[in-house]
Amino acid sequence: MKAIYLEPTVGQYLLAHSTLPDELLDELAMETRELAGEQAIMQITPAQGGFLTMIAQIREARNAVEVGTFTGYSSICLARGLAPGGRLTCFDVSEEWTTVARRYWDEAGLADRIELRLGPAAIRLRELPADPPVDLAFIDADKPNYPVYYEILMSLLAPGGVILVDNTLGGGRVAQPKDRDEGVEALRDFNDMVASDPRTTSIMLPMADGLTMIRKN
Numbered sequence: 238m239k240a241i242y243l244e245p246t247v248g249q250y251l252l253a254h255s256t257l258p259d260e261l262l263d264e265l266a267m268e269t270r271e272l273a274g275e276q277a278i279m280q281i282t283p284a285q286g287g288f289l290t291m292i293a294q295i296r297e298a299r300n301a302v303e304v305g306t307f308t309g310y311s312s313i314c315l316a317r318g319l320a321p322g323g324r325l326t327c328f329d330v331s332e333e334w335t336t337v338a339r340r341y342w343d344e345a346g347l348a349d350r351i352e353l354r355l356g357p358a359a360i361r362l363r364e365l366p367a368d369p370p371v372d373l374a375f376i377d378a379d380k381p382n383y384p385v386y387y388e389i390l391m392s393l394l395a396p397g398g399v400i401l402v403d404n405t406l407g408g409g410r411v412a413q414p415k416d417r418d419e420g421v422e423a424l425r426d427f428n429d430m431v432a433s434d435p436r437t438t439s440i441m442l443p444m445a446d447g448l449t450m451i452r453k454n
């Protein structure tokens with residue numbers, strides 16, 4: 238989703254003063270628009286992509302997890318930031334979209350670092366071993382299951398490990414108490430739960446549609 242809290246000119250200025258996505262990511266974004274039409278909005282923004290790579294680099298991530306892969310943009314950004322020998326495990330229900338992701342992992346030379354597990358993530362995440370612990374996770378799938386993904390990942394996360402969660406502002410609707418839409422309420426409950434979790438420190442960033450960054454103490 239686009240940056241909804243910034244003037245477009247300011248958004249363009251920020252991007253022009255950040256490391257830009259390479260041709261492969263631009264090509265993937267273009268192909269996703271052609272294949273997925275309006276659904277292409279599910280893809281993270283270039284600024285978020287750069288941020289994911291940087292967090293993975295700073296964290297020196299060796300065991301990363303992604304919930305919600307779609308055509309692969311965010312997974313490529315995460316995998317590029319992994320420490321040498323690091324691995325990314327991706328979860329998604331869609332064979333159709335992840336076939337595109339697999340092709341781009343090959344093109345990016347990342348296929349040996351990424352494993353895809355197809356199926357409902359609420360079930361498949363539970364198959365992950367506790368050892369080695371997860372040091373970085375990105376949640377960007379079906380919103381009603383965010384609390385489930387969060388709890389499973391918290392149980393697998395190393396101390397100092399980081400979880401990033403996308404779309405936590407729900408188009409800004411979470412901040413409008415009169416909006417009682419079921420999906421908005423669920424997101425609001427999730428945000429309240431994260432903010433009051435004594436096991437973590439967290440910050441909500443106004444990046445794209447809201448990106449929450451959570452660190453396990």
Ligand SMILES: C[S@@+](CC[C@H](N)C(=O)[O-])C[C@H]1O[C@@H](n2cnc3c(N)ncnc32)[C@H](O)[C@@H]1O
Binds near residue numbers: 280308359
């Ligand atoms: C917002 S898109 C992910 C976008 C991706 N991070 C990117 O940057 O391109 C959400 C993805 O979650 C997947 N998804 C939806 N429900 C799911 C579930 N129950 N378990 C696993 N994946 C699911 C969808 O198939 C879709 O590919």
